[in-house]
Amino acid sequence: MRITLTVNGRAHEVDVEPRDLLVYVLRERLGLTGTNIGCDTSTCGSCTVHVDGESIKSCTLLAVQCDGRAITTIEGLANGALHPVQEAFTSEHALQCGFCTPGMIMAAASRLNEVKDPTEEQIREGLEGNLCRCTGYHNIVKAVQKAAAAG
């Protein structure tokens, strides 16, 4: 099937099989390997991207379900300068091994789109679909708090 995906602002026409998962199309067809595949069972959140501005786990989404939709990956989040969440992850040391980081940042950015001035609890709830194998949650939450304060 031929579908159109607008990825990070650029339209791509791609031939896919119905069974192709979005994460594989992003990584293997479009070369956007910033989105990681972790558990592959919609548990860990490593593969989180935005579809029409909302966080979603791209390992549990068929690319054909996204035909005509706008997708943002970690590569497209920065707009010239780093996104405030990316900036805060750097300054607050919110990553150790870095594997969960793209998904964490996409989940956090989506949460901040929905809740402008979140409490710590609202941030933690917003990240409940993402696992950090280094258990570095404390600094991740601090980074999201900093990004929220920065607007």
Add this chain to the structure above:
Amino acid sequence: MIPAEFDYRVAGSVEEAIGLLSGNEDAKLIAGGHSLIPLMKTRLARPSMLIDVARVPGLTGVARDGGTLRIGAMTRWHDLERDPVLREHCPIVAEAAGQVGDPQVRHAGTIGGSVAHCDPASDIPAVLLALDAVIVAQGPGGTRRIAASECFEGFFQSALAHDEVLTAVEVPVLDGAGCAYVKFNQRAIDWAIVAVAAVVRHSGGTISEARIALTNMGTTPVRARAAEAAMAGASGDAIAAAAALADQGTDPPEDTFAGAEYRRNLARVLTLRAVERAMGA
């Protein structure tokens, strides 16, 4: 993991989806896909065709019609959680929607998909049972209204025929009754080990009617009939005594999360918490 091959069609209308289902007994509908796609990856489900109904117009949103709220089948958890009409008039649906999966899952999953899927650990079936909700299905012969008590027939088995499309769920306006959905799980993203939905009419600390339904205490959601009967007219310590009957008549599963006896205890404890919360405690 990648699913086995299948054909994919986008339905433009409910009628088109019914037509495609009628012509292919292996076909399945897909909405958000967050229950179905994992099953297809592991080959527990292997449909030859997926019919995508997520884009069918007119199947989303909440509308009030007198004493009934009609929820479009393709309304996502994320939207139910925030819906102002639902939060005011039937908050237990919004509360349960906000406890499904995680934010990413709630951006995809729909109420209709979950009802049709009939997973005994899913949150919304017990809520609909406690609400005496109605499930609306459209098939080749027209529209059918199924009581929630008739809808959840067995393990992953709903009362929907193969060629029927679930189009809406109708829940009552609850003005005057308290309600709560209390879920117990180990990690935020897990299914309920046990959960309890309670809808309680009460005055001055005395219960006149309690409707209590349990999640994951059997192959389908079940009403806690013995506890409900004992709750009627109860106040004070009698409410706790009634909650202690919540596991009667249930047949809870054993799995890696919990044994049957542990689940029975959870059902009793969570029923008391749910009823107390519904009464504003």
